[in-house]
Amino acid sequence: MTATDSDRESELHAAGLDGQNRTALGRLLGTGGIGYAEEGSDGVMRATVRIPEDQLVWEPSILVFPHGGEIELTLINDDKNTHCAVLPNNGDPKIIWMVNHSKGTARLNLGGPGTYYYGSTTGNDEGRGLTAALVFGGEVPDSAKLDRPPQPRP
Amino acid sequence: MTDYVDAGEAVPHKTLSAVKGQAPQVSNVDYERIQNAASEPHNWITYYGTYDAQRHSRLDQINKDTVKRLSPAWVFQAGSTGLHSGSSTYSFEASPLVVDGVMFVSGPEGKVWAIDGKTGEELWRYKHASPYDVSLCCGNVNRGVAVGHGKVYMYTLNAHLIALDAETGDLVWDVTNGDVRAGESGSVAPLIVKDKVIVGSAGGEFGVRGHLDAFDAQTGERQWRCYTVPKPGEPGSETWPDDGEAWQRGGANCWITPSYDPELELLFQGTGNPAPDFDGGVREGDNLYTDSTVAIDVNTGEIRWHYQFTPHDLWDYDSTMENLLFDAPDGRKLLAHADKNGYFFVLDRTNGELVRVFPFVDRITWGDISPDGKVTPKVYPDEEGVPVHFWPGPAGGKEWTHMAYSPNTGLIYVPVQEVGATATRRRREFKESIPYWGAGVAVDLDDHYGFVAAIDPLTGEEKWRWRNEYPMCASTLTTAGGLVFQGTPTGEFVALDEQTGEKLWSFQCGSGHHSSPMSYSIDGRQYIAVPTGWGGWVEGFLPGLLGAAAGDALFVFALPEN
Numbered sequence: 001m002t003a004t005d006s007d008r009e010s011e012l013h014a015a016g017l018d019g020q021n022r023t024a025l026g027r028l029l030g031t032g033g034i035g036y037a038e039e040g041s042d043g044v045m046r047a048t049v050r051i052p053e054d055q056l057v058w059e060p061s062i063l064v065f066p067h068g069g070e071i072e073l074t075l076i077n078d079d080k081n082t083h084c085a086v087l088p089n090n091g092d093p094k095i096i097w098m099v100n101h102s103k104g105t106a107r108l109n110l111g112g113p114g115t116y117y118y119g120s121t122t123g124n125d126e127g128r129g130l131t132a133a134l135v136f137g138g139e140v141p142d143s144a145k146l147d148r149p150p151q152p153r154p
Numbered sequence: 155m156t157d158y159v160d161a162g163e164a165v166p167h168k169t170l171s172a173v174k175g176q177a178p179q180v181s182n183v184d185y186e187r188i189q190n191a192a193s194e195p196h197n198w199i200t201y202y203g204t205y206d207a208q209r210h211s212r213l214d215q216i217n218k219d220t221v222k223r224l225s226p227a228w229v230f231q232a233g234s235t236g237l238h239s240g241s242s243t244y245s246f247e248a249s250p251l252v253v254d255g256v257m258f259v260s261g262p263e264g265k266v267w268a269i270d271g272k273t274g275e276e277l278w279r280y281k282h283a284s285p286y287d288v289s290l291c292c293g294n295v296n297r298g299v300a301v302g303h304g305k306v307y308m309y310t311l312n313a314h315l316i317a318l319d320a321e322t323g324d325l326v327w328d329v330t331n332g333d334v335r336a337g338e339s340g341s342v343a344p345l346i347v348k349d350k351v352i353v354g355s356a357g358g359e360f361g362v363r364g365h366l367d368a369f370d371a372q373t374g375e376r377q378w379r380c381y382t383v384p385k386p387g388e389p390g391s392e393t394w395p396d397d398g399e400a401w402q403r404g405g406a407n408c409w410i411t412p413s414y415d416p417e418l419e420l421l422f423q424g425t426g427n428p429a430p431d432f433d434g435g436v437r438e439g440d441n442l443y444t445d446s447t448v449a450i451d452v453n454t455g456e457i458r459w460h461y462q463f464t465p466h467d468l469w470d471y472d473s474t475m476e477n478l479l480f481d482a483p484d485g486r487k488l489l490a491h492a493d494k495n496g497y498f499f500v501l502d503r504t505n506g507e508l509v510r511v512f513p514f515v516d517r518i519t520w521g522d523i524s525p526d527g528k529v530t531p532k533v534y535p536d537e538e539g540v541p542v543h544f545w546p547g548p549a550g551g552k553e554w555t556h557m558a559y560s561p562n563t564g565l566i567y568v569p570v571q572e573v574g575a576t577a578t579r580r581r582r583e584f585k586e587s588i589p590y591w592g593a594g595v596a597v598d599l600d601d602h603y604g605f606v607a608a609i610d611p612l613t614g615e616e617k618w619r620w621r622n623e624y625p626m627c628a629s630t631l632t633t634a635g636g637l638v639f640q641g642t643p644t645g646e647f648v649a650l651d652e653q654t655g656e657k658l659w660s661f662q663c664g665s666g667h668h669s670s671p672m673s674y675s676i677d678g679r680q681y682i683a684v685p686t687g688w689g690g691w692v693e694g695f696l697p698g699l700l701g702a703a704a705g706d707a708l709f710v711f712a713l714p715e716n
Contacts, residue, residue: 099161102161112285113335114334115287140332140334143330144332149399149402151403151584153587
């Protein structure tokens with residue numbers, strides 16, 4: 001898994017949008033880093049997400065997967081408070097309770113392409129910054145595509 | 155630093171609820187049984203109650219005399235967690251099904267439940283995860299499930315057809331049937347016919363090419379696909395520009411469940427608007443099979459006949475709404491269709507021949523249709539940047555919400571919307587997944603009203619109307635108790651006398667109605683079920699209530715047990 005850096009990070013910092021109790025009360029959603037899952041030989045796509053101390057953010061807050069399928073997240077709470085995660089999953093969302101300094105896993109099945117959000121559904125963790133994205137690339141199977149020539153995209 | 159505390163593995167959310175995870179085994183629903191659904195009025199085993207889409211219950215315990223004592227028996231709350239697509243436009247639009255006391259119903263956000271029909275207890279749940287960013291023209295909605303072959307079938311927002319085990323809610327199979335990158339989605343209630351599950355496309359506002367599909371109910375293998383816009387060289391292709399690409403984005407989606415005649419083995423599918431909705435200059439011609447009823451051979455997927463209600467549509471007048479099947483006193487097999495364009499059509503369902511057409515709304519300015527079916531457009535957006543006002547607006551004199559038939563009166567009870575709109579043509583290029591309307595559209599915020607019309611389909615006469623301050627945006631239900639049930643946009647659920655239209659009972663559900671009520675019975679007690687929750691394409695059918703309270707509760711009513 002890798003993270004990306006950009007001028008945007010500096011802009012968000014200068015505007016006081018990338019932390020707790022700076023310009024606003026919480027951290028603006030989607031201002032964390034970007035990470036990429038790695039696909040194992042077993043076809044499972046894996047990534048690790050952490051909650052850094054006092055930041056109330058999932059880091060990276062945007063995880064990119066090459067396509068839909070089975071994923072396995074390692075979730076680490078490095079914060080000195082208790083949080084949780086409710087994550088999208090076909091069949092039923094999954095929940096994991098994460099006390100201070102804890103580590104767990106979530107195995108999920110999600111279709112792609114498209115974006116899903118998850119968050120810590122305790123208090124207003126979600127509003128303070130603990131809302132993050134799982135982004136799936138790829139295309140639908142050929143059998144699901146329309147019988148027509150390729151069309152322009154934005 | 156010490157080792158991390160082991161937080162374990164994430165578990166399904168429902169394990170932290172009272173949901174049982176198991177429904178009692180119900181008797182098998184198959185093709186034979188659905189054909190005879192009217193003979194088991196304690197159940198409601200298919201979307202419209204019966205294949206003919208009459209939406210009539212033969213139960214009569216709740217009737218003109220007893221309805222005044224009708225009270226809530228239980229309420230089920232859908233609820234939601236976290237961010238989901240269309241989070242401001244969700245609506246509880248479904249028609250529940252009931253088999254042997256177990257209710258199967260879908261809600262917004264990919265949810266399906268099995269519920270004890272007597273107590274409201276949640277037996278199992280399944281939630282299909284759909285992306286937050288899926289293209290949805292008209293909200294986060296689902297109109298219902300199909301039950302049969304031991305399974306529950308749902309078509310999801312991201313255009314997957316899924317089959318669940320009816321006893322446990324566990325996934326049996328999941329087939330991707332639409333291209334979300336092209337703007338396709340799914341909202342229709344599937345229909346079981348023979349060994350097939352039938353579903354249709356949604357995405358007409360994004361320039362997709364409409365289709366209806368049949369899948370093997372056991373395996374999920376596609377058996378046929380019927381495109382409702384022909385390719386060059388196919389019958390109907392002459393109604394599209396010769397040298398253009400318009401057919402590739404032509405629309406004609408099939409987002410409402412077809413009715414079905416087992417003798418003719420024909421599905422009667424309504425099709426959606428052409429794309430772009432309001433800019434006809436890029437798609438000269440009649441644009442078949444948009445805005446039509448198409449009769450499709452259920453065995454092969456071939457179109458046997460069609461009838462187009464609004465050729466070369468310039469007003470967004472989908473004809474997806476139901477085709478209600480009934481027989482004339484002389485035995486002629488007929489089909490009734492109340493179109494968005496404000497006209498009520500009666501066709502011979504064996505061949506598509508027009509039997510009768512007449513207006514069922516008060517205000518029609520877009521054009522007119524003569525008694526012999528000749529369509530004359532009068533007011534339409536054809537000049538770039540020039541606003542044009544017309545009635546009915548793009549949600550139509552009646553939208554997808556369904557009418558119902560009473561075999562007792564021979565009348566059809568139609569939920570009517572009187573809302574106009576202004577469209578200003580604004581040509582734009584086509585790009586996949588981007589809305590492709592070809593106009594700016596503003597639906598009237600005032601000067602609107604609605605009514606339930608009791609219409610004789612054999613004469614065109616309106617026998618009575620029950621007028622309401624706001625348009626009617628929910629399906630009607632008739633019962634053998636002589637009642638017509640109707641939900642209003644302001645939350646009232648009312649029972650009307652089918653003979654006179656007199657209001658006999660009402661209950662305030664707390665949020666507007668945009669769904670399809672149904673009836674069933676358990677142990678001799680009759681229930682009326684209605685999902686509530688104002689939402690969906692409110693900006694299209696009643697923007698004057700865009701600020702009304704949302705909701706997602708299923709109300710079930712019955713007479714007091716004592």
